[in-house]
Amino acid sequence: MFWSKVFIPTLKETPKEAESLSHQLLLRAGFVRMLMAGAYTYLPMGLRVLEKIQGIIRQEMNACGASELLLPALHPLELWQKTGRDKDLGEVMFKFQDRRGRDLSLGPTHEEIITDLIKNNFSSYRQLPLVLYQIQTKFRDEIRPRFGLIRACEFIMKDAYSFDQDEAGLDKNYQLMYEAYKRIFSRCGLETLITEADPGVMGGKVSHEFMAPSPLGEDIILLCSKCKLTRAFSREKIENEEGSPHAGKEGNNSCPKCRVNMDKVNTIEVGHIFKLGTKYSQAMQANFSDAKGQLKPLVMGCYGIGVSRLISAIIEQNNDTDGIIWPAQVAPFGIIILPLDVTDQKVMQAANSLYQELCAGGLDVLFDDRDERAGVKFKDADLIGVPTSIVIGKKSIEEKNIELRIRKDKSTQLIPRENAVKFITKLLS
Amino acid sequence: MFWSKVFIPTLKETPKEAESLSHQLLLRAGFVRMLMAGAYTYLPMGLRVLEKIQGIIRQEMNACGASELLLPALHPLELWQKTGRDKDLGEVMFKFQDRRGRDLSLGPTHEEIITDLIKNNFSSYRQLPLVLYQIQTKFRDEIRPRFGLIRACEFIMKDAYSFDQDEAGLDKNYQLMYEAYKRIFSRCGLETLITEADPGVMGGKVSHEFMAPSPLGEDIILLCSKCKLTRAFSREKIENEEGSPHAGKEGNNSCPKCRVNMDKVNTIEVGHIFKLGTKYSQAMQANFSDAKGQLKPLVMGCYGIGVSRLISAIIEQNNDTDGIIWPAQVAPFGIIILPLDVTDQKVMQAANSLYQELCAGGLDVLFDDRDERAGVKFKDADLIGVPTSIVIGKKSIEEKNIELRIRKDKSTQLIPRENAVKFITKLLS
Structure with missing residues (x-):
């Protein structure tokens, strides 16, 4: 595509207005814009990253045997009253x-809605297990929207729900999701720590959080430098519930195994999975008939990923003073072509022919067709963080070379033009 | 994928509760479920159709040089007050x-929001023309939500916006979109009539509606049976504005060219394009500096498609007494494999090997793995409307054949198993 x-x-x-590094970079690089505190527009570059992330999530969810649907954002409040969570939240x-006077809410999450759906469209154990997911917009009236996409009032979430006959089935699906989550974050180029967590208002007995280390992270994790054991920092919950950080009582923060003091690591929560058990199915009478014809409540799990928040977390972990450094799999484009002088016909011909060849090979290519100085183009290419640049100038054409520049380490190399497409295709695959 | x-x-x-044929079929075939009047869940089959339609729209928008973004659904009311449309709507x-006491609204459309975005991120004529679009969820507090996805309170729309220096630029983009719309509806298997329409609260001077003929359609179009000229029926606008049909005054309904009485055709509005001109840019001071450095208001167009509504319109035009008949390009699956006896190992082996081969070839295949009678499977396959069925039973295995069944005309033919993959791939391409 053409920059213009x-x-x-x-x-x-x-x-x-930007309070964090990722927020600054998202704005400066032209990936998002704020409409108002807590509500952001994904400009084309931001949307491309969002779609890359969603593509990875869909692949991994489908590989778990999960099926995608889409639930409404507008909810009748009465469904939330059945579990009492209208009050909890x-x-x-x-x-x-x-x-017409109907009491409505905008969905902050969807446990009640999907439980109601399943209750009305389900009968037999023979249809179990069932795993459904959606990638959908959630709405939360945050008292302090912050850090751009990190804490927003309107944000995109992947939420999956598993339905099983018994705890053994739930354990199996939970484990599948746990492993899928590890693969998803790793493919997004994100380092995460996994820790057992308090299920909170979600309910259930067991839950795990996937936390991306970052200085701006508001959730503190304890990490044992020796055995790598993690644990939620005991002050954290007080902060979250009251919405503003203040000194809570610190618990015992030594590693139960190694007996050494654990390190405090600031993290961003990017995923959270829960064994819900029968909390929702019992409250809403979502039952199935088992092999003997007896009615039993469905055993549920739920599995969330903060999709839009992931964008920020990835940037927090992948940047330098010049801008973003996108991991290849989530980059908005794999390559940017930089013709140094758009008024020079030969340069533009060479740039265009390479562009056509790379696009024909199925690569995501951005063509900087702006009539700007080379310095501006290099700066912008670094800022937006496309992994590979191809510089085309008069000299390189004469020498039948192209100059390849790697964003991460800013190394450059000359490649013979005739091998260029093959070389780049291999590099990006 | 497996049915189970x-x-x-x-x-x-x-x-x-289903008031129309498409609504009945969407519910019976398991494509959508109502959460409450006006808010629908897209079950996996419904979501697959939605994504196929969105894929076609994206291809055609990108081919027009439009770039995709995503605007928020939560809006600060003050932006709507700038144009006075908070009152108009x-x-x-x-x-x-x-x-915190902020006045918010849920976006029923996005002219104000995108104009504000462009106003704050735009300066020079050199950046023009610019065409942006999104596929996004809209919210309208309909007084009478009806006909399932046809008139909903929460629905999916494609809205595109063009920004130009002058009327000539707008005319060019308008024409590009007009042609793209024709291709989109045709690729979706939908017959549409195009008619000049009153721009209404959207504003501007010129607008065209793309109307899908259907008995349930609430918008009446006049069509000359001789010259195929179309015209909006003069009673229509009274109905729309007051939200309920009643007898309006009928205007002169004869064809201006042929002087014969025009036919009334009931239609569903699936697309609407507008030459907005400078209504929004002037109200919101969205200016650009021209080649002489003078500030001028941007000249805008907007272009909508009711994406979720399209699903219903397609079904209204493509069905028979047994169910839906999906046009190939928007079908949730291209093929369904029906093993007649899932307890027979040979049948399942044959079905599975064909399934693997077709999937490997990149085809969308649904495998009916349910332990149900053949009659139930045939009925369900007809109901969900997958274009091609492959029936696999004992006899066909012995004879080294597969039975191919075309949903549209229910014709069947035997194909040698060894040619099956090639034959089906060609049939569906």
Whole structure:
């Protein structure tokens, strides 16, 4: 695609409203814009990253035997009253009436909604196990929206739900998801720590959080430097519930195995999985008939990933002073072609022919067709973080070379033009 | 994919709440479920159709040089107050406050939001023309949600916006979109009539509606049987504005060219394009500096498609007494394999090996692995409307054949097993 068509409004100045590095870079690189506190527009570059991440998630969910659906964002409040979670979640839920006086809410999550769906469309153990997921927009009335996509009022989540006959079935699906989550984050180029966590208002007995280490992270994890054991820091829960950090009582923070003090690591929660058990199915009478014809409540698990938040977490872990360094699998484009002088016909011909060949090979190529100085183009290419640049100037054409530049270490190499497509295709695969 | 995993809750009875044929079929075939009046869950089969339609739309939009982004659904009400459309749209907009007292609305459309975005991220004529689009969820507080996906409170729309220097640029983009719309509907297997229409609250001077003929359609179009000229029926607007049909005053309904009475055709509006001109850019000071450095308001167009509504319109035009007949390009699956006896190992082996080969060839294959009678499987296959069935039973294995069944005309033919994959691949391409 051509830079002039994509709409990539990069900024020279760092916007004042940006409170974190990832937030600054998302704005400066022209990936997102704030509509109001907590609500962001994904500009074309941001949307491309979002779609790459969603593609990875879909592959891994489908590989677990999960099937994708899409639940509404508008909910009848009465379903939330059945479990009492309208009260548990309190002001975090947007609530209002429609013109006919129906009490509605915007979905902050979907346990009640999917349990109701299954209850009304399900009968026999022969249809179990069943795993459903969606990638969908959630709404939460955050008291302090912060850090751009990290804590927003409107955000994109992947939520999956498993339905089983018994605890053994749940354990199996939970384990499948646990492993899928590890693969998803790793494929997104994200380092995560996994820790057992308090299920909180979600309910159930067991839950695990997937936490991405980052200085801006508001959730503190304890990590044993010796045995790599992790544990939630005991002050954390007080902070989360009251919405603002203050000094809580610190618990015993030594490693139960090695007896040494564990390190505090700031992290961003990117995934959370729960063994819900029968909390929702019992409250909402979502039953199945077992092999003997007896009615039993469905045994449920739920599995969330903060999809839009992932974008920020990835940037927090992958950047340098010049901008973002996208891991290849989630980069908005794999390659950017930089013709150094767009008024030079030979340069543009060479750049165009390479562009056509790379696109024909199925690669994601961005073509910087702007009439800008080379310095501006290099700076912008570094800022937006495309993994590979190809520089095309008069000299390289004469010498029948192209100059390849790797964003991560800024190394450059000359490649003979005739081998270029083969070389780049191999590099990016 | 396997039927048992996909979650396709077909129904034998026609649900009472369904007011139209497409609504009945969507429910019976297990494609959607109602959460409440006006809000629907897309079950996996419904979501697959939605994604096929979205894929076609994306291809055609990108081919017009449009770039995709994603705008928020939560809007600050103040942006709507700048154009006065908060009043024009009135109760159709969901409005509420967040816990900090901000006045918010859920986006019924996005002209104000995108104009604000461009105003803040745009300066020079050199960046024009620019065409942006999104596929996104809209919210409208309909007084009478009806006909399932046809008139819903939460629905999916493709909305595109063009920005130009002058009317000539707008005319060019408008024409590109007009042609793209024709291709989109045709690729979706939908017959449409195009008619000039009143721009209504959207504003601007020129607009065209793309209308799908259907008995349930609430918009009446006049069609000259001789010259095929179309015209909006003069009573239509009264109905739309007041939200319920009643007898309006009928205008002169004869063809201006042929002087014969035009036929009334009931239609569903599936697309609407508008030359907005400078209505929004002037109200919101969205200007650009021209080649002489003078500030001028951007000249805008907007282009909508009711994506979720398209699903219903397609079904209204493509069905028979047994169920849906999906046009190939939007079918949830291209092929369904029906092993007649899942307890017979030979049948299952034959079915499985064909399934693997077809999937490896990149085809969308549904495998009916349910332990159900052949009659149930045939009925369900007809109901869900997959274009091609492959029947595998003992006899066909012995004779080294497969039985191919075309949903549309229910014709069957025997194909030698050894040619099956090649034959089917060619049939579906």
